[in-house]
Each structure stands twice: as structure tokens, then as C-alpha cells.
Amino acid sequence: MPPELASIDDLVQALQRVGYFADRRLATAVFLALKLQRPLLLEGEPGVGKTALAKALSEVLARSLIRLQCYDGLEQREALYEWNYAAQLLHMRAAELEPGGARDIEAEVYQERYLIRRPLLQALQAPAPGAVLLIDEVDRADEPFEAFLLEYLGEYQVSIPEIGTVRATATPVTLLTSNRTRDLHDAVKRRCLYHWLDYPERERELAIVRAQVPGASEALAAQVADFVHRLRSQPFANAFQRAPGVAESVEWAKALVALDTLVVDPEIVSDTAGILFKQREDVAALTRDMAAELLKPMEEAG
Numbered sequence: 001m002p003p004e005l006a007s008i009d010d011l012v013q014a015l016q017r018v019g020y021f022a023d024r025r026l027a028t029a030v031f032l033a034l035k036l037q038r039p040l041l042l043e044g045e046p047g048v049g050k051t052a053l054a055k056a057l058s059e060v061l062a063r064s065l066i067r068l069q070c071y072d073g074l075e076q077r078e079a080l081y082e083w084n085y086a087a088q089l090l091h092m093r094a095a096e097l098e099p100g101g102a103r104d105i106e107a108e109v110y111q112e113r114y115l116i117r118r119p120l121l122q123a124l125q126a127p128a129p130g131a132v133l134l135i136d137e138v139d140r141a142d143e144p145f146e147a148f149l150l151e152y153l154g155e156y157q158v159s160i161p162e163i164g165t166v167r168a169t170a171t172p173v174t175l176l177t178s179n180r181t182r183d184l185h186d187a188v189k190r191r192c193l194y195h196w197l198d199y200p201e202r203e204r205e206l207a208i209v210r211a212q213v214p215g216a217s218e219a220l221a222a223q224v225a226d227f228v229h230r231l232r233s234q235p236f237a238n239a240f241q242r243a244p245g246v247a248e249s250v251e252w253a254k255a256l257v258a259l260d261t262l263v264v265d266p267e268i269v270s271d272t273a274g275i276l277f278k279q280r281e282d283v284a285a286l287t288r289d290m291a292a293e294l295l296k297p298m299e300e301a302g
Helices: 008-017 024-036 050-060 085-096 105-109 119-124 143-155 186-190 202-212 218-232 246-258 266-271 280-285 288-301
Strands: 040-043 064-069 081-083 115-117 131-136 157-160 164-167 173-178 193-196
Touching (some): 024 050, 024 193, 040 050, 050 131, 119 164, 143 157, 143 186, 218 288
């Protein structure tokens, strides 16, 4: 743990300096993960800032960010290592031409110089102070891949049959994210600290929009935060398959600035609904009448 991050408040301020606004509960989970050197599993809706946290931490800690993007069918060799078969084959052919060269050929071709390091191995072998490893959307991988991760998550080591056990040079800061498309196995959860990342309250979202979209006026940033906050609240949220995340709020604010918008009105909401939502049904559900109803309290307050 860097000395400048001696407390949770120090961590909150450091994250804010790089544009990430964490609430107290999230900052506590991150602080403990750093202090205890444990992986941190972040679950929550898409767009609430799970991946962005890993990027912010890599800046705060001055560590390289290594990302393993998970998907259905992800194999161990794509996450850990592969052998450079072309180079091995060339070495074998050269050895066969030398007297007695074939005797130790098996030992020679399984050397580290023929190893292609993938994200997990890169994180374990990163020089001090180590890396930040983001295992992104782990819920998209299958259950055998979860089982494969257990050795890394529990002991910060992996086993390579031809070489042996590789242990961390410097303990990686490890974040796993999940959108809850399926439940993760308890064995994965037991090896991690856990935090559910929810949509931010209105004031924190406003701070995020201000930081990420400096071109937005104070009034426009407040309108974006207010509108999206109401959009997620009942009964409006029931009309949509998925409410906009923080990422969509920021993108919407950028789009409004690009359109030289001074005041958000039902027409501009309807025209830019495809930035707030990524499903055709949700875009259609955000009608001008609904937008007018959502904007009404903001107009009355103004």
C-alpha cells in the first residue's frame, strides 16, 4: 500500500484526482482489497463504473493495467500462456542437423523464450510495483474457466506443466467484474472481497459529469444528472429493459455539448435517445410525452 494512501479518505481523494468519484462503501472495499492483498469482485449493472475503477486505480497506483476480457468459450491458453510453436519447430529442425542435437531437444524447446505470455502470466511476472489486472465480465466465461482461475485468485500463482509453478513477482491488484448474466461459483466468491456497485446518487453523478465533460455548463450538467436520475426512478424505470448507466450519462452530456444544447427539452431527448439506451424497445419507450413528464419537475425547480 503506497504511503500516500494511508486511509480511505486518501484513496477517495486520489481517485477523484483522476476523475473517478467513489462513494465511501466502494472506497472501503478497494482500500481493504489493497491492504489485505485480496482480489475484489465488483458486480452491478453495465455502465456503473466497474471497468473505469480498474483504469483509475492503475493511474493512482502508477501500475500498468492488464485486461483480460472474458467471453463464452475463453480458453486457458488465451488467458495464461501459449508456446511459440513456429519458433519451437525451427529450433527442433536446427537441432536435428547437429550431431547429438536431438537428445536434449525437449528440454530446450520448453524454455521461457518460447513462452507467449497472456494476461494472467503477464500480471504475475510484472516487475515491482506490479500490475493492476482486470478480469472483465467474468460471468461471460464458462464454469470450467472459473475453476481454472481458483489457483490464481487464492494464491497468486499458476501451474505450467512444462515449467512448474509461477508465483507473483509483485502481488497484482486484481479486479473481477460481473454484470450478473449468471451466478458465479461460490469458490470464486470466497477467494475475493465483494462489492455491489449500484447507480450513483444524483450528487455523485453530477460530479462525474462535471469532471468527464468539462465543456458542459453547470446548468446542462445538472439537467443531465437530474433527468437520468429520474429516468431510473419509479415508475419510469419499469418502462425500460435497462436503465442508462453512468457511462451513458457522460456520453449523453458530451452529445448535448456537441449539439450546442443550452436547455434539455423533449425534442432533444427524443432525438438523442439512442445514446441513453442501446435497445430498440427502450429507445421507442422514451416518448416525447414521457420526456416532458420527466423534465417538468426540473422546469418547475428552475
